Structures are given as C-alpha cells and as structure tokens.
Amino acid sequence: MATLSRDEVAHVAHLARLGLSEAELSRLEGQLNHILEQYAKLAELDTEAIAPTAQTIELENILRDDVATPSLPVEEALANAPERRGDFIVVPAIMSGE
Amino acid sequence: MTDSSRLSAHELAAQLRTGDLSSRDATTTAIEAAERGNRALNAWLSIDRERALAAADAADARLRAARASGPAAVDALHPLLGVPVALKDLVSIKGGQCTAGSRILEGYRAPYDAHVTERLREAGAVIVGKTNMDEFAMGSSTEHSAFGPTANPWDLERVPGGSSGGSAAAVAAYHVPLAIGTDTGGSIRQPAALTGIVGMKPTYGRVSRYGIVAFASSLDQIGPFARDVRDAAALLHAVAGRDERDSTSAPVPVPDGLLHLTASDDEAAAGLRGKRLGLPKEYFVAGMEPGTEACVRAAVDALEAAGAIVEEVSLPHTDYGLAAYYIVAPAEASANLARYDGIRYGPAARDGDILANYLATRGAGFGDEVKRRIMLGTYALSAGYYDAFYVKAQKVRTLIKGDFDAVWAAGFDAIVAPTSPGVAFRFGAKMDDPVAMYLNDACTLPVNMAGLPGVSIPCGLADGLPVGLQFIGAPWTELALLELARGYEGLTGSAEWRSLEPTDLALSLDPAVPTPVERAAAGTHA
Numbered sequence: 001m002a003t004l005s006r007d008e009v010a011h012v013a014h015l016a017r018l019g020l021s022e023a024e025l026s027r028l029e030g031q032l033n034h035i036l037e038q039y040a041k042l043a044e045l046d047t048e049a050i051a052p053t054a055q056t057i058e059l060e061n062i063l064r065d066d067v068a069t070p071s072l073p074v075e076e077a078l079a080n081a082p083e084r085r086g087d088f089i090v091v092p093a094i095m096s097g098e
Numbered sequence: 099m100t101d102s103s104r105l106s107a108h109e110l111a112a113q114l115r116t117g118d119l120s121s122r123d124a125t126t127t128a129i130e131a132a133e134r135g136n137r138a139l140n141a142w143l144s145i146d147r148e149r150a151l152a153a154a155d156a157a158d159a160r161l162r163a164a165r166a167s168g169p170a171a172v173d174a175l176h177p178l179l180g181v182p183v184a185l186k187d188l189v190s191i192k193g194g195q196c197t198a199g200s201r202i203l204e205g206y207r208a209p210y211d212a213h214v215t216e217r218l219r220e221a222g223a224v225i226v227g228k229t230n231m232d233e234f235a236m237g238s239s240t241e242h243s244a245f246g247p248t249a250n251p252w253d254l255e256r257v258p259g260g261s262s263g264g265s266a267a268a269v270a271a272y273h274v275p276l277a278i279g280t281d282t283g284g285s286i287r288q289p290a291a292l293t294g295i296v297g298m299k300p301t302y303g304r305v306s307r308y309g310i311v312a313f314a315s316s317l318d319q320i321g322p323f324a325r326d327v328r329d330a331a332a333l334l335h336a337v338a339g340r341d342e343r344d345s346t347s348a349p350v351p352v353p354d355g356l357l358h359l360t361a362s363d364d365e366a367a368a369g370l371r372g373k374r375l376g377l378p379k380e381y382f383v384a385g386m387e388p389g390t391e392a393c394v395r396a397a398v399d400a401l402e403a404a405g406a407i408v409e410e411v412s413l414p415h416t417d418y419g420l421a422a423y424y425i426v427a428p429a430e431a432s433a434n435l436a437r438y439d440g441i442r443y444g445p446a447a448r449d450g451d452i453l454a455n456y457l458a459t460r461g462a463g464f465g466d467e468v469k470r471r472i473m474l475g476t477y478a479l480s481a482g483y484y485d486a487f488y489v490k491a492q493k494v495r496t497l498i499k500g501d502f503d504a505v506w507a508a509g510f511d512a513i514v515a516p517t518s519p520g521v522a523f524r525f526g527a528k529m530d531d532p533v534a535m536y537l538n539d540a541c542t543l544p545v546n547m548a549g550l551p552g553v554s555i556p557c558g559l560a561d562g563l564p565v566g567l568q569f570i571g572a573p574w575t576e577l578a579l580l581e582l583a584r585g586y587e588g589l590t591g592s593a594e595w596r597s598l599e600p601t602d603l604a605l606s607l608d609p610a611v612p613t614p615v616e617r618a619a620a621g622t623h624a
Contacts, residue, residue, distance in 0.1 A: 016473060018473070019462075020469070028473055035532060039487065042421050045418060050497060052492030053495040053496040056495075057302050057573055062346075077209060079207065080442065082440065082444075089441060091452060
C-alpha cells in the first residue's frame with residue numbers, strides 16, 4: 001500500500017487548500033501513514049467482480065416539477081458575507097488588472 | 099412550580115393537556131436546568147430563552163384553546179406540542195447560530211430553517227437551544243469541538259461519546275426530554291449508549307437533511323434522542339418523511355404506529371415472543387471490554403428468556419467496515435467542506451491574494467480532526483489513488499450491504515448487537531491515536547455503510563457506566579425496531595439499574611466544579 005512522504009503531505013494540503021504549519025505537516029505525515037496502513041486490509045478482498053455502491057436505498061430518478069419558487073431575498077443571502085459592495089460579494093482580484 | 103425535568107415527553111404532554119403544567123413552566127425548568135448544568139457539562143453551545151419562551155407561550159395558547167373546544171380537540175393535539183427539545187448545532191434555525199462545532203462557522207447566522215426545524219415548529223415543540231458536537235460531526239467523543247468537550251453526567255471526567263455528545267448529555271442530565279442528533283458512523287447511537295439513553299439512526303432517506311451541515315452525504319442521517327423508546331419514536335415521527343428539498347429523502351410512508359407504542363411494559367415484553375434475532379459473532383470485536391460484552395450477552399439472554407429466537411449469524415465483512423468507512427466518509431467530507439472558503443460567510447482571512455486567503459482561512463478555521471479527514475479524503479480522491487482507495491471502498495461497501503441483505507433474506511426480524519465496544523472513556527484517552535478513536539464506531543458504522551436503521555437502548559451498567567444494546571433492521575423497519583426496543587425496555591422495566599440516575603448528576607449542578615475544558619486540559623498532563 002502507498003505511503004505518503006512529507007512532500008506528498010504538503011502537496012495534498014495544497015490540493016485541499018489547507019494552510020498547515022510545519023508542525024502540523026509533520027504530525028499529519030505520521031498519522032496519515034498510520035491510517036493508510038489500516039486501509040491495506042482492504043487489499044485482502046478480491047473485489048474484481050463487485051459493483052461499487054454509492055447509494056444504498058436504490059432510489060432512482062427522484063423528479064419534481066420544474067416550477068419557479070421564491071429564492072432567498074438578496075439581503076438575506078448576503079447577510080453573512082465578510083465583505084460586500086451593493087449586491088455583490090467582494091473578493092480579491094483573480095486576474096491582474098491592466 | 100412542578101419539577102417537570104424528570105418527566106418524559108409523553109408524561110409532559112399528558113400534564114400539558116390537562117393543564118396541570120404549562121409549557122412556559124416546563125420550558126423555564128428546562129432552561130434553568132440547562133443553564134445550571136452547563137458549566138460542568140458544556141452540553142449547550144447556545145440557549146435561546148426568549149424564543150423558547152415565546153414558543154412555549156404559543157403552545158400554551160393552543161393548549162388552552164383545545165381544552166376550551168373539548169376532548170376531541172385535545173386528542174388531536176400533536177404529542178410534542180409544548181415539549182422542550184434540543185438541536186445539535188448543525189441544524190439551521192433562521193437567524194440563529196449554526197457552528198457545527200467549528201471556528202469556521204463562528205458568527206454565521208442561518209438564513210433559513212432546516213426541514214427538521216420546520217417540522218418541530220409545526221408540531222409546536224419548544225426549541226430550547228443548540229448542543230455541542232465534534233467539529234463537523236467528526237469524532238466519537240465530542241472532544242473535537244472547537245468550543246471545548248462535553249462531559250458525561252455519569253462521570254464528569256469522561257466523554258459522553260460523539261459526535262452528538264451535547265444532545266446526549268442534555269437528555270441524560272434531564273435538561274430536556276428530547277434532542278435531535280445526526281449519525282454518520284454512530285454519532286447518535288454511540289453517545290446514546292455512553293450516556294444511558296435511547297438514540298436512533300433511521301434508514302438513509304427517512305429524514306430530510308435540508309438545512310443540516312453536511313459531513314458525508316451518502317451516510318449522514320438525522321435521528322432522535324430520548325430517555326425512553328416511546329419518546330424517541332414520537333420525535334422520529336415528527337421529523338420523518340419526504341421533503342423535495344433533499345432529493346435523497348424517500349417517498350416512503352411514515353407509520354403512525356410510531357405514535358402508538360404500548361405504554362404497558364408487560365404487553366411490550368410479550369411482543370418479543372417468536373421474534374427471530376440474529377446475533378452477529380463479528381460484533382464481539384477484539385478489544386471489546388469484558389464488562390460491556392457481559393452486559394450485552396445478559397441482555398440477549400433476557401430477550402431469549404422472553405421468547406425471542408436468537409441465532410448466531412455471520413456478517414463476514416464487518417472487519418473491513420472500518421477501513422472502507424474511513425475512506426468513503428473523509429472523501430465525501432473533503433468535497434463537502436470545500437465550501438468553507440471565507441468568501442460568502444464565516445471568519446475570513448482578507449489580506450492576501452485569493453489562494454493565500456483560502457489557505458489562511460481554512461488553516462485557521464478547521465481543527466485537527468477535520469484537517470486530518472480532509473487530507474485523507476483529498477488523498478483518496480486524488481489522481482492515481484481514486485480506484486485504489488475510493489472505488490475499492492465502495493466495492494467493499496457492496497459486500498457489507500450484502501452481508502446484511504443475507505440476514506434479512508434468511509428471515510430474521512432484526513440483528514441484536516453491542517452499540518459500542520466499551521463504556522465512556524476518560525478525556526484525552528484516545529485523542530492522540532486517531533485509529534483507537536475510530537474503533538469506537540466498529541459496531542455502528544457498518545449500519546451507515548448499508549443505509550440501515552439502528553437503535554441503541556440502555557441495557558445496564560458496567561463498572562458503573564451505561565452500556566448500549568443495538569437493534570439493526572432492514573430498510574424502513576424503524577417501527578419494528580422500536581417495538582423490539584420497547585419490548586426490551588418493558589422486559590427490564592423493574593430492573594434496578596433502570597431506576598438509577600447518572601452518578602454525577604448532582605455534581606453537575608455544583609457551581610464550583612471544574613469545566614470539561616479544565617478537566618480535559620488536566621487529563622492531557624496526567
């Protein structure tokens with residue numbers, strides 16, 4: 001089974017958009033590898049012919065009529081925004097302004 | 099004022115209907131008990147006295163009007179009308195806090211009511227406040243709450259289980275008769291077991307999750323806590339049923355029998371006769387505490403003596419459940435928790451570029467266990483590992499579900515098993531070893547993996563601490579499971595342990611007692 005190097009732990013943290021301290025990365029390296037060892041148990045099972053289960057109660061095609069219903073008023077939807085201007089949420093520029 | 103705190107919800111309802119007790123008085127008693135006990139227990143993250151009393155007054159008005167109209171109108175009242183209830187702090191109440199036990203939702207105010215909140219309001223139940231929990235429901239002890247751990251009223255130096263530990267402790271300590279929790283791998287049943295109360299995880303799809311903070315969407319389910327089976331059934335009835343805002347909520351009728359479980363212990367126990375129960379040998383796991391095992395086996399013997407037919411069954415893939423669960427649940431969590439980005443709500447770092455802000459917001463906002471699970475899930479879903487981990491775990495999930503299906507196909511009415519491999523443990527005992535913490539859920543998480551209903555009920559004490567007995571059923575058999583649970587409850591109605599109150603209940607009201615935060619801090623130095 002795979003093991004995670006320190007660099008890989010840092011890479012996964014970046015993928016997950018988690019800013020972690022050096023101490024956290026070190027602790028996670030040990031803990032994640034210990035958990036991955038437990039995963040190795042699954043390799044004992046031959047699952048070649050087994051279909052995966054994503055959903056257990058076998059509901060299919062739950063549909064509803066396509067009817068417009070009121071949404072949250074803008075004021076309520078934006079009430080939690082850390083920073084807003086008018087009806088918009090303010091975020092840092094993603095592209096450099098020219 | 100009558101001391102209503104010891105009354106069950108159905109006893110409260112009876113007194114509310116006759117007018118011997120008002121909802122305002124019952125609610126005031128509940129709020130005072132919650133406020134007095136919260137220093138020692140830290141079961142509550144918020145108590146909303148004003149809104150609770152307003153709801154109580156509205157309930158009293160409805161009760162008065164019904165009494166004036168006559169017995170038929172009184173009979174038509176909802177059984178939860180005027181009854182205090184607690185919500186785990188991941189259930190949205192419009193305008194209220196909803197932290198999910200996390201710093202990253204501190205200050206957030208829910209813009210709408212959850213489905214269960216709406217249903218409880220319609221029933222006229224009185225929502226007293228929000229209860230403590232492991233952050234994002236990830237944990238088995240409530241020690242992973244960003245707002246400090248909850249203590250167990252049976253022993254203030256021990257955990258109440260988790261993740262719905264605050265709801266369990268609030269019910270066990272007689273603050274409220276009813277509480278709502280969520281169960282992704284055992285988060286209702288295990289704390290119910292560890293605090294000596296009843297807790298049910300319904301079938302996946304039974305209760306709409308609209309307005310609930312998501313953890314692992316193919317596993318999460320909402321359910322009730324209560325001090326007896328009839329109350330748990332009534333609360334389930336109030337919140338269950340189809341809601342088109344959660345597409346996984348199933349169009350399956352909710353049986354009204356949930357409101358009519360027998361009040362007679364003898365009649366309930368007589369219903370056990372001839373029931374076929376499977377006892378899964380794999381659930382008596384290695385490392386199970388001897389006291390817990392003895393207690394569960396004695397309960398099974400009692401069921402057999404009452405006429406149930408108990409046969410050993412095998413669920414051969416049980417041993418693989420833990421590993422498969424700890425791939426599926428973190429994978430789904432890593433996707434669900436991607437939304438906490440500091441853009442639309444919650445505390446946010448604002449002084450860098452957008453990537454730096456994400457890293458800082460999430461790095462500071464999430465606690466250790468949540469970070470661990472996001473890391474595990476992100477890794478399991480990442481390129482090159484998706485098939486080896488996530489798809490493999492989903493295939494094992496098929497095998498686990500198949501184990502249960504074979505038991506139902508063989509004609510068993512239910513499975514009877516331990517809820518947890520041990521009793522409540524001390525603060526800090528498993529905090530440094532995530533795998534040891536995860537083992538707490540070995541007997542409960544296969545039920546989530548298979549989407550089944552399961553209920554935990556008290557079956558006695560081991561070393562002075564509560565032990566839970568679990569009944570597991572085929573999909574949509576909640577009523578049958580609760581009848582079995584009621585049967586066992588009736589059978590043991592006069593057992594000595596049933597009359598015992600939590601050992602540290604009186605101590606939990608002592609204003610000089612250390613808080614769980616102080617105890618946990620002391621525990622890590624021990």
